[in-house]
Amino acid sequence: MTVAVKNGKDAMQVVRTAVVHHGATRDELIPILTDINHELGYIPHEAVDEVSRLIGMPKSQLYSVASFYDMLSLKPRGRHVIKFCENAPCHVVGGRQVWQALHDALHVKPGETTPDGRFTLLTTSCIGVCAVGPVVVIDDDVHGNVEPEQVAEILARYE
Amino acid sequence: MKTVRSMVLVSSDPVSMERGAQAVHDGLLREIEAFGLSNEIDVMLVGDLGRHDALPFVVVYPEAVVYGPVTPADVHFLVEEHLYKGRVATSLQAAKRELTGRIAWLNARKGTLPAEQRIVLERAGVIDPESIEDAIAHDGYQALGKALTEMKPADVIAVLEQSGLQGRGGAGFPAGLKWKFVSKAPGTKKYVICNADESEPGTFKDRLVLEGDPHAIVEALALAAYAVGADEGYIYIRGEYELAQQRVKKAIDQAREMSLLGKGIFGTDFNFDLHVHSGAGAYICGEETALIESIEGKRGEPRARPPYPTTNGLWGKPTLVNNVETLANVPAILRNGAAWYRKFGTPKSPGTKVYTILGNVNVTGVIEVPMGITLREVIAIYAKDMKNGATFKLAQTGGSSGSVIPASLQDTPMDFESFGKAGVSLGSGALLICDENTCVVDLARVLLNFFKNESCGKCTPCRVGTHRAYDTLTKISEGQGTPGDIEQLLMLCDGLVKMSNCGLGQTAAVPIKDILKHFRAEVDAHINLKVCPAGVCSMVVEEAELA
Numbered sequence: 001m002t003v004a005v006k007n008g009k010d011a012m013q014v015v016r017t018a019v020v021h022h023g024a025t026r027d028e029l030i031p032i033l034t035d036i037n038h039e040l041g042y043i044p045h046e047a048v049d050e051v052s053r054l055i056g057m058p059k060s061q062l063y064s065v066a067s068f069y070d071m072l073s074l075k076p077r078g079r080h081v082i083k084f085c086e087n088a089p090c091h092v093v094g095g096r097q098v099w100q101a102l103h104d105a106l107h108v109k110p111g112e113t114t115p116d117g118r119f120t121l122l123t124t125s126c127i128g129v130c131a132v133g134p135v136v137v138i139d140d141d142v143h144g145n146v147e148p149e150q151v152a153e154i155l156a157r158y159e
Numbered sequence: 160m161k162t163v164r165s166m167v168l169v170s171s172d173p174v175s176m177e178r179g180a181q182a183v184h185d186g187l188l189r190e191i192e193a194f195g196l197s198n199e200i201d202v203m204l205v206g207d208l209g210r211h212d213a214l215p216f217v218v219v220y221p222e223a224v225v226y227g228p229v230t231p232a233d234v235h236f237l238v239e240e241h242l243y244k245g246r247v248a249t250s251l252q253a254a255k256r257e258l259t260g261r262i263a264w265l266n267a268r269k270g271t272l273p274a275e276q277r278i279v280l281e282r283a284g285v286i287d288p289e290s291i292e293d294a295i296a297h298d299g300y301q302a303l304g305k306a307l308t309e310m311k312p313a314d315v316i317a318v319l320e321q322s323g324l325q326g327r328g329g330a331g332f333p334a335g336l337k338w339k340f341v342s343k344a345p346g347t348k349k350y351v352i353c354n355a356d357e358s359e360p361g362t363f364k365d366r367l368v369l370e371g372d373p374h375a376i377v378e379a380l381a382l383a384a385y386a387v388g389a390d391e392g393y394i395y396i397r398g399e400y401e402l403a404q405q406r407v408k409k410a411i412d413q414a415r416e417m418s419l420l421g422k423g424i425f426g427t428d429f430n431f432d433l434h435v436h437s438g439a440g441a442y443i444c445g446e447e448t449a450l451i452e453s454i455e456g457k458r459g460e461p462r463a464r465p466p467y468p469t470t471n472g473l474w475g476k477p478t479l480v481n482n483v484e485t486l487a488n489v490p491a492i493l494r495n496g497a498a499w500y501r502k503f504g505t506p507k508s509p510g511t512k513v514y515t516i517l518g519n520v521n522v523t524g525v526i527e528v529p530m531g532i533t534l535r536e537v538i539a540i541y542a543k544d545m546k547n548g549a550t551f552k553l554a555q556t557g558g559s560s561g562s563v564i565p566a567s568l569q570d571t572p573m574d575f576e577s578f579g580k581a582g583v584s585l586g587s588g589a590l591l592i593c594d595e596n597t598c599v600v601d602l603a604r605v606l607l608n609f610f611k612n613e614s615c616g617k618c619t620p621c622r623v624g625t626h627r628a629y630d631t632l633t634k635i636s637e638g639q640g641t642p643g644d645i646e647q648l649l650m651l652c653d654g655l656v657k658m659s660n661c662g663l664g665q666t667a668a669v670p671i672k673d674i675l676k677h678f679r680a681e682v683d684a685h686i687n688l689k690v691c692p693a694g695v696c697s698m699v700v701e702e703a704e705l706a
Binding site: 025089129130131 | 357358360361366398399437438439454455457516519523555558595605606608609612
């Protein structure tokens, strides 16, 4: 197998570290995949192959799990992942206008990455910081009480 | 408005004033200035605080630490310890108050302070959540010690049954009964699970418990394990709650170090250990059988029930699954007894409820109050009224799976019984309060968008029904509604309720049925007049699909 380098890291090494850390059992599958996703930004097919080999589970079942959970991605994502909360609590306090501003700034649809690979725009369900809606999460940063006019300035902080 | 770090309230009822409240107040101002904290701290005389057992009182917020009786001579120490060094000056704290139920609580509320009754969140924000010593100093693990050394497992369950505690995840199932089912289930290997996959939109009460008082959950799970005969437990925390996961893991490590988890707890032959399992972004995993599937490393698709987890749960073994808030009540109930717990709330819904207040109001946030408070009281007292003087139109309770409640029901006591009678659901405790600028069609569309995205796809009525209902609502909101749309929505609701495999599909119908029941004219206006009375819906097909 060729050595695959993703996100500047050796994908196989990341997989092995995750499997050793959590243990090669089925009930650790989600923690293992979460670690891989965190390290590489997504779960490449080579990583699925390697996890399948190490814990002795069919690839079909791995894809079944990896495609189910929102925090796991089988597609490469941009350098920064934007998650916009589209649920009712954010919606009724002005979320729709913020979404429009994000859309105007990035010109991509939900799930898409900007052509320069800088941002991937996702919608998300509630992340539990509703008292400060509308909420936009970029990478690990939570931006609350966002006004449409602030969107450009917030995006400018991420290169 | 000035933003302050702390607020210091001094009681100034006649008795307090007679006992030197003014001198205490002035002393606080002087000391705070001496420590250079004047810009960060507000001090005020606030009238009658509703309790009179240790006047005058000094209450420090946001920690809500109550000191009393405070004399002018105590002021220097209090300011230095609490406001300067950030430690609770325990020697000056007032004795813990024993309220006598809803009446006393209502009396307390007559003061200028919006009183809360904190049981679930009693220690959250008061103790250092990363210190087991802090938790123990505030009665942590006391109930576990008492149960293991003085009570049989059946006694623990009996106290819980007598307390009348109902599940706080939304369904309100009697907790004691659930524990009894698991304890009576055959088998030697059993599990206890804390459902901390809090994903109901607008709900973050469990996060505050996990982040603010993780030891409460560790202790409660150990108690549950002892009561039902389990030796292993899981806390399933949603993947988005990273801080909560860190704090709970740290709490578990600390408890292990002190032998409060592990083998031979409190010198008895009771063994129990705990694991944290992180979710990975799936609302449906809050459904208990989907949660169990997820712990087993599978897609989070709900199982067919029966059999229920109480007999066939994790790895097919009898399993107790309780919500965070439910569990957080347990140590307090065992410490103070069932009769104490029944002093709060209503006879059929005892205890308190934690609510998250959201939407078009002046103050959003979290409160814990006895069961039976009304929406009108919440809006007036805790939310400090609607924003910009707007009119209250509707509330959406309990996240997406709750009910849409019109203003006409705002005086219905919020407890399981009264809400059940009114045909609405209390749900998880989220209170999304909306003003007249909210359109019910738009709201229902947003809710159905959520359900269609979060439907796990296992059963057809839910997978397809949520999409079709969303499409129809979108059509109506774009001014493309046609006669017969409402009938189609009702038919879809019928299918969702009757044929969905789990609660997700069943509750997806609720917002649609609620708006058609309470706001039919507004929906009709969209369809027949092509008008959105609230002025929210664009009423034209938009080029870019929004959300």
